[in-house]
Amino acid sequence: MSRQIPFMKVPRGEVLFREGDAGQHAYAIESGLVQICVERSGKRVAVANLGKGEIFGEMAIISEGPRSATAVALEDCQLLRLEAQQFHHRMEAMDPVMRMVVDVMLSRLRRTLEQLDSLPENPRMPEEPPAELVEQALTQLRLEHELSDAIADEQFAVFYQPIVCLASGKLAGFEALVRWNHPRRGMISPDSFLPAAERSDLILEITKSVLGTISRDLPELRMRCLKNIENVKLVYASLNVTARDLADAQFAEKIEAHFVEHGMTTDALRLEVTESSLMANLEETDLMLSRLRRLGVGIAIDDFGTGYSSMNHLAQLPISTLKIDKSFVAAMNESDQSRKIVNAILRLAKELGIPVVAEGIETKWDARYLAREACEFGQGYFYGKPVPLEAALKLIANWRAKPVLPQLVHAKSA
Numbered sequence: 429m430s431r432q433i434p435f436m437k438v439p440r441g442e443v444l445f446r447e448g449d450a451g452q453h454a455y456a457i458e459s460g461l462v463q464i465c466v467e468r469s470g471k472r473v474a475v476a477n478l479g480k481g482e483i484f485g486e487m488a489i490i491s492e493g494p495r496s497a498t499a500v501a502l503e504d505c506q507l508l509r510l511e512a513q514q515f516h517h518r519m520e521a522m523d524p525v526m527r528m529v530v531d532v533m534l535s536r537l538r539r540t541l542e543q544l545d546s547l548p549e550n551p552r553m554p555e556e557p558p559a560e561l562v563e564q565a566l567t568q569l570r571l572e573h574e575l576s577d578a579i580a581d582e583q584f585a586v587f588y589q590p591i592v593c594l595a596s597g598k599l600a601g602f603e604a605l606v607r608w609n610h611p612r613r614g615m616i617s618p619d620s621f622l623p624a625a626e627r628s629d630l631i632l633e634i635t636k637s638v639l640g641t642i643s644r645d646l647p648e649l650r651m652r653c654l655k656n657i658e659n660v661k662l663v664y665a666s667l668n669v670t671a672r673d674l675a676d677a678q679f680a681e682k683i684e685a686h687f688v689e690h691g692m693t694t695d696a697l698r699l700e701v702t703e704s705s706l707m708a709n710l711e712e713t714d715l716m717l718s719r720l721r722r723l724g725v726g727i728a729i730d731d732f733g734t735g736y737s738s739m740n741h742l743a744q745l746p747i748s749t750l751k752i753d754k755s756f757v758a759a760m761n762e763s764d765q766s767r768k769i770v771n772a773i774l775r776l777a778k779e780l781g782i783p784v785v786a787e788g789i790e791t792k793w794d795a796r797y798l799a800r801e802a803c804e805f806g807q808g809y810f811y812g813k814p815v816p817l818e819a820a821l822k823l824i825a826n827w828r829a830k831p832v833l834p835q836l837v838h839a840k841s842a
């Protein structure tokens with residue numbers, strides 16, 4: 429693999445770059461001390477000594493101009509190299525006023541540096557420990573590096589969790605869940621890396637990779653269904669997508685291309701979108717969802733009940749399924765309140781003519797309760813955990829459709 433490792437060891441005395449050079453990277457100091465200096469009236473003027481947690485070399489990257497100063501390692505240093513791209517897409521996404529403020533600040537600093545010709549005795553030494561905000565930003569930037577390596581190395585695995593028709597007990601589909609198969613840390617759950625991926629463009633690459641896997645796996649999964657058709661439906665795959673994916677103008681075409689390549693029709697795909705992602709860019713999202721619906725792609729609102737979507741907008745968007753968040757389902761048995769929320773969501777969905785998937789079904793009681801309340805579909809550990817493709821294929825072959833409702837009627841009348 430020809431990728432460069434972003435961590436660098438720099439020996440004491442090494443010049444990282446000189447004033448006037450073209451800038452390609454910025455750097456974060458993991459350890460050591462770096463001096464920033466300029467050459468004025470034939471004298472070297474030190475303007476700052478930077479230590480752990482500080483960033484330098486960002487000005488040339490952000491303003492796409494020459495280096496404003498020279499950077500020299502005063503001690504042996506460990507640096508994290510930051511790519512221009514990590515700044516550029518954030519600058520593009522930035523509020524225009526803030527962008528203008530940053531530009532003004534940078535050009536002022538450049539002018540001040542140009543006018544420096546008196547030698548300060550001692551440039552400031554780094555005193556205060558790096559602020560929490562800097563550490564958070566560095567954690568994000570390090571994770572982005574690891575994630576782009578993971579994308580290039582294809583370290584993402586897709587696990588399939590069964591979704592079941594509650595009335596018949598037939599297997600109806602699978603939610604495709606991405607896991608990061610980290611070479612050192614093992615399987616990492618999406619909660620630990622998707623938020624970071626979402627804040628950068630990397631989420632698009634991850635979605636593309638999962639989409640590729642799903643479109644490859646679906647023909648095999650469906651073939652297996654044909655051999656057990658009295659117990660399973662022709663399964664669909666449900667993919668989680670973000671506002672950023674939906675904002676990609678080519679998203680529908682990309683899905684179509686993947687599916688055509690593997691001889692699959694796009695009606696085998698369902699997309700899960702959270703309320704907040706749906707509401708992010710309402711107009712564009714609505715257009716994209718309509719295009720996807722025309723391709724036969726189903727659209728499910730994910731984690732319903734936890735977001736802040738406007739009922740009016742929900743009713744207008746081309747939604748085909750509603751997924752009740754597992755927090756309500758998990759608490760149903762003990763909390764009247766949660767049961768009432770579940771019932772209210774079921775009634776609302778019924779009014780809108782949208783079928784419901786209840787997430788987080790863990791017990792037979794949950795399944796029976798929801799089936800009696802005419803909830804169409806269910807998902808959760810009671811029916812099965814997310815499993816790799818091979819196990820999903822076995823699950824299809826061995827699935828036995830057991831309706832939960834007759835026992836309930838029996839139990840009640842007994």
Ligand code: CMP
Nearest residue numbers: 464475476484485486487488495496497
């Ligand atoms: P850049 O212009 O890319 O290269 C030189 C870097 O020195 C610059 O980005 C900043 O990161 C840093 N720098 C310039 N002026 C100062 C200053 N007054 N204090 C601290 N760092 C500075």
Ligand code: MG
Nearest residue numbers: 603668700730
């Ligand atoms: Mg989901």
